[in-house]
Amino acid sequence: MPLLILRRLGNTVPTIVAVVLVIFTLFSVIPGSFTSAGDDGRVLDAQVAERMRKELGLDDPLHVRFGSYVANLVQGDLGTSFRTREPVTKVIAQRLWPSLKLTIAAMGFAILVGVPLGFIAALRPGSLIDMASMVVAISGLSLPKFWLGLMLMYLFALTLGWLPSFGYGDGGLRHLILPAVALGVSPMALLARTTRAGVLDVLNADFVRTARSKGMSEYRVVRWHVVRNALVLVLTTIGLQFGSLMGQAVVVEKLFSWPGLGSLLVDSVFQRDIPTVQGSILVIVLFFLAINTLVDIAYVIIDPRIRYG
Amino acid sequence: MSAPPLLEVENLRIDLLGDDRRHAAVEGVSFRIGRGETFGLVGESGCGKSITALSIMGLLRHPLAIGGGAIRLEGQEIQSLPPGQIRRLRGSRIAMIFQEPMTALNPLSPVGRQIAEMFVLHQGAGWSEAGDRAVEALRQVRVPSPERRVKDYPHQLSGGMRQRVMIAIALACGPDLLVADEPTTALDVTVQAEIVDLMRELCAANGTAILMISHDLGLVANICRRVAVMYAGRVVEEQAADAIFRQPQHPYTQGLVASLPLLGGRAAHGRRRLAEIAGTVPAISAYPAGCRFNPRCDRATDVCRVEDPAATPLGDGGLVRCHHHG
Numbered sequence: 001m002p003l004l005i006l007r008r009l010g011n012t013v014p015t016i017v018a019v020v021l022v023i024f025t026l027f028s029v030i031p032g033s034f035t036s037a038g039d040d041g042r043v044l045d046a047q048v049a050e051r052m053r054k055e056l057g058l059d060d061p062l063h064v065r066f067g068s069y070v071a072n073l074v075q076g077d078l079g080t081s082f083r084t085r086e087p088v089t090k091v092i093a094q095r096l097w098p099s100l101k102l103t104i105a106a107m108g109f110a111i112l113v114g115v116p117l118g119f120i121a122a123l124r125p126g127s128l129i130d131m132a133s134m135v136v137a138i139s140g141l142s143l144p145k146f147w148l149g150l151m152l153m154y155l156f157a158l159t160l161g162w163l164p165s166f167g168y169g170d171g172g173l174r175h176l177i178l179p180a181v182a183l184g185v186s187p188m189a190l191l192a193r194t195t196r197a198g199v200l201d202v203l204n205a206d207f208v209r210t211a212r213s214k215g216m217s218e219y220r221v222v223r224w225h226v227v228r229n230a231l232v233l234v235l236t237t238i239g240l241q242f243g244s245l246m247g248q249a250v251v252v253e254k255l256f257s258w259p260g261l262g263s264l265l266v267d268s269v270f271q272r273d274i275p276t277v278q279g280s281i282l283v284i285v286l287f288f289l290a291i292n293t294l295v296d297i298a299y300v301i302i303d304p305r306i307r308y309g
Numbered sequence: 310m311s312a313p314p315l316l317e318v319e320n321l322r323i324d325l326l327g328d329d330r331r332h333a334a335v336e337g338v339s340f341r342i343g344r345g346e347t348f349g350l351v352g353e354s355g356c357g358k359s360i361t362a363l364s365i366m367g368l369l370r371h372p373l374a375i376g377g378g379a380i381r382l383e384g385q386e387i388q389s390l391p392p393g394q395i396r397r398l399r400g401s402r403i404a405m406i407f408q409e410p411m412t413a414l415n416p417l418s419p420v421g422r423q424i425a426e427m428f429v430l431h432q433g434a435g436w437s438e439a440g441d442r443a444v445e446a447l448r449q450v451r452v453p454s455p456e457r458r459v460k461d462y463p464h465q466l467s468g469g470m471r472q473r474v475m476i477a478i479a480l481a482c483g484p485d486l487l488v489a490d491e492p493t494t495a496l497d498v499t500v501q502a503e504i505v506d507l508m509r510e511l512c513a514a515n516g517t518a519i520l521m522i523s524h525d526l527g528l529v530a531n532i533c534r535r536v537a538v539m540y541a542g543r544v545v546e547e548q549a550a551d552a553i554f555r556q557p558q559h560p561y562t563q564g565l566v567a568s569l570p571l572l573g574g575r576a577a578h579g580r581r582r583l584a585e586i587a588g589t590v591p592a593i594s595a596y597p598a599g600c601r602f603n604p605r606c607d608r609a610t611d612v613c614r615v616e617d618p619a620a621t622p623l624g625d626g627g628l629v630r631c632h633h634h635g
Contacts, residue, residue, distance in 0.1 A: 206412035213366055213407075214478065215400030215430055217393075224426065228417045303417060304462045 008296050012289045019285045020073065024066055027274045056082060069278075078282070079275030083268070088279040092261065096283065098168060099260035102253070103245045103287075105176050106184035110241065114188035115234060118195025123222065125200065133192055140189025145248070149182035149255045166256045179256040183249055187241035191234065198233035202226050232303055239295030243288035313384035314341040315518050316365070316486055323360050323369065323542075324376035325593055332593045333376060335361055335542045337620075340535075342486065347509070347519045349529030349550065351565070352539035355590045358522045361539075362488045364388070365520070366405050367395040382485075401431040404479035408491040410471035414463040420474045421447070421459025427481035446477040450507060469500035476508060483515055490522045505532060526565050530554055535627075538562045541591055541601040548627035558629040560606050561586070600632065608633045 053059050057068075072079060078088035117137075121130040156178060157165030169175035202208065203226060211221045250262035257263070261280050268276040300306050323335035335357040342348045350358045363369050365380055367387070380388040382402065387395055399405075407413040414423060424446050425439035434442065440459070447455035450473040463471055472492060479487055489508065493501040509532055512519050523529050529536055530550040537547040538561065546559040557563045567584035588605035591597060597604055603613040612632050620628040 206407060206409055207415040209368065210407065210413045210475075210478075211415070212368055213399055213405045214427060215396050215398070216426070217396065220430075225415050225418070229415070232417075305416060305464050 004300060005293075005297055008293050012293060015289060016286070019282065020070070023278050023281050024069055027278060028062055028065065078279035081268075081276045082273045083271055083276070088275045091264065091276055092279050092283055095259060095261045095264045095280075098171070098258060099246055099249065099253075099262065101171075101176065102179055102183060102249055102258060102260055103242070105180035106245055106249075107187065107238075107242045109180055109184035110188035110191055111238060113184075114191030115195050117188075118192040118197075118234075119199055119230075121192070122196045122199035122203065130196075134196070137189040137192040137196075140185045141193075143185070145182055145186065145251050146255050148185055149179070149252055152178050152182055153256075166258075168257075168259050179252050179258050182256070183245065183252045186248075187245065190241060191237055194237040195230065195234050198230045199226060201233070202229045205229070228302065232299065235295055235298060235302070239292050242295075243291040246284045246287050313381065315344045315346070315383060316342040316520070317379075317381040317384075318361070318365070319379045319381070321361065321364065321378035321380065322376040323357065323364055324374050326372040326374060327594075331376065332596075333542060334373065334593045335364075338378070338539070338542075338544050340537050340544065340547060342518050342520060344485070345513070345516045345518050346535070347512075347521065347533040349533035349536040350520065350522045350539060351524065351526050351529050351536060353524060353590050355593075356539045357542040358539050359490055362405065362490050362520065362522050365488060366399060366403060367392075368399075368405075397431075400427060400484070401482045402484050403486045403488065404482070404484040405488040405490065406472070406475045406479045406492050408494050410468055410475050410495065411463070413475060414471060416463055419460050419462055420466065420471075421461075424459075424474065424477050424481060427478055431482045442481075443477075446481050447474070449480075449511065450474070450477045452477075467500075468496050469504060472496060472500075472504050473507065476504070476511065480511055480515065480517065484517055486518045486520060487512055488520045488522070491524070492521075493528070494523070494525075501528075526553075527569050538565065541596055542593070543601060543630060544628070545602065545631065546627070546629045548623060548629075549625055552625065552627070558623065558634040559602075559631045560608050560633070561602050600630075602631075 057065060069079070076089065078092070080086065081088050081091050084091065114137075117133045121133040124130055153165045156163045163178055164175050165178075167175060208221060208225055211225045216224070246261060249258075249260060250266055252258065253260045253262035254266055261284060265277060265280040265284075267273075268280065318341070319339050321335060321338040322333055324331040325334045338357070338361060340348065340350075350361065352358045360369065360373055363373075364375055367390075369375065375388050378388075379386050382398065387398060390398075414420065421440060421443040424443035425434075425436065428434035428439035428442050429436060443459050444455045447458055452458050452470060452473050458466075458470075463474075466474065475492075487508070492508065493504050496504060505528065508519065511517075519533070521529055521533055526536075526538075530553060533550050535547065536550045536553050537544045538553070538559065539545065540561050546553070546557070546562045548556075548558070553562060554566060557566050564584070564586040568586065570583055586605060591601065591604070597614075599615045600606070600609070600613045600618050603609040606613065610633070616632070618630050618632045620630050621634060622628055
């Protein structure tokens with residue numbers, strides 16, 4: 001088991017290398033730079049711009065910049081933000097916890113609602129609850145996040161006045177609910193659908209027929225033989241969704257003025273604050289890899305065939 | 310009046326429910342199995358033998374449903390019992406083993422636990438007691454070092470071992486009837502005989518009757534006292550096993566017997582093509598009028614194409630369903 005985890009972690013190394021390469025080249029070849037980006041209408045004096053470019057090392061050849069980037073990276077230094085002149089690690093550290101909180105809350109919502117919904121739908125196929133839950137699932141997948149977020153704001157904040165409409169507040173639960181739901185609806189819908197399909201699949205399996213032939217009640221058939229098998233199928237979706245959620249949060253964070261990595265990323269892109277952009281993307285990718293590694297480990301715990309395979 | 314037989318299937322009809330109409334997948338099937346008796350049900354794929362078995366277990370699922378007739382266990386009709394009551398019969402009085410031992414066991418559950426469930430379900434045992442008894446059950450089906458094997462998962466066992474586990478599960482609560490649906494078809498030939506012998510021996514020791522379902526007439530005739538041959542949803546012939554080999558009455562049965570390879574046949578008669586029955590089994594929705602075998606039968610006449618033959622009783626309580634039998 002520890003060996004397997006180690007091997008799994010080793011597998012992520014090439015991915016990380018590839019990601020670093022792509023991030024770096026991508027932001028080196030796109031047009032525009034910190035000194036020219038002016039969506040706020042500022043115009044820099046040519047001399048000032050020239051001095052800043054020198055200071056920030058923007059005029060160095062590509063391989064020199066890549067070399068120093070990697071050299072810093074392996075020491076845990078993500079560079080200095082062009083904008084705030086603070087270390088990127090510090091900027092990101094401030095944003096990481098709100099981001100994690102939002103992602104975990106959204107995924108928690110998706111799992112707690114989506115998985116039971118899919119389960120119930122699969123156990124009563126064709127029933128009213130099945131059709132209702134699939135309508136919810138389709139809508140959840142097709143509604144754009146920003147529209148859904150606006151509607152939630154309008155209903156629960158403006159009309160009903162139950163919850164604050166935006167912002168981080170004191171970091172408490174009340175501010176978390178609306179953005180978490182807005183972010184969690186689409187993974188919830190996807191989970192409901194995959195759970196339903198997975199459970200239906202398992203219910204048709206031969207070993208479920210065996211279980212019935214043993215004289216088990218349907219409840220026990222599901223408890224003893226269906227849940228665990230269906231979980232293996234659902235786990236993949238949970239992992240993929242969870243991992244990509246931090247990246248998906250960009251829109252929702254912007255909409256709710258949530259001080260997470262997503263809104264940091266958007267702001268930094270507009271201002272061509274390349275070190276911050278690169279750092280944020282790297283952290284989001286690392287989060288994705290970490291979640292997927294955890295899911296792989298969970299597989300090994302649930303499914304004995306993998307342990308010995 | 311004598312005591313009712315252990316299992317009596319009378320005029321059973323199983324419907325395949327379509328959107329607007331129903332087709333009889335199985336029709337007019339009747340047979341009886343006495344206590345401790347071995348009874349064989351033989352036919353090609355799609356003739357309705359497996360769904361007949363599932364209907365006895367009360368395990369038919371939509372779109373299949375019992376459309377008429379009766380299934381009686383010691384005189385008590387079970388096909389109309391409420392689900393809760395037939396469930397209590399399953400596993401405890403009627404048990405079943407299936408064709409595919411690979412998929413018939415839960416891949417994520419140790420085999421010992423899957424056996425132990427039987428004791429928990431039907432005899433109110435606690436899990437630890439049930440676990441001990443599962444070891445015993447594995448020993449009974451002659452799995453080597455059962456104390457270790459109970460912790461194994463199905464994928465760690467060979468096909469033959471898995472089928473032994475299935476037998477252990479089926480016989481765990483000492484059922485009166487074991488329904489075996491092609492129990493050896495998926496196994497290596499060398500293992501088949503072991504499994505059949507094991508089944509027969511354990512059932513004989515416990516007085517368990519066997520309903521053996523197979524496409525293999527030779528296998529069934531070997532271990533069963535009586536044999537019914539099914540074709541296209543009907544029983545076309547039923548006789549004692551030895552009689553069906555010596556004097557098959559129905560042209561279809563005759564074809565089946567003729568298509569069996571004879572050990573040493575090549576030495577005795579020279580190289581010869583095995584006999585075969587031309588054509589294939591018709592689809593449920595396309596059963597021909599008259600006798601269902603008539604399109605494939607070389608003895609078919611006009612009456613066969615129009616009139617469904619009635620069951621003609623044979624001497625020993627058997628029957629044949631053919632206008633030109635013999």
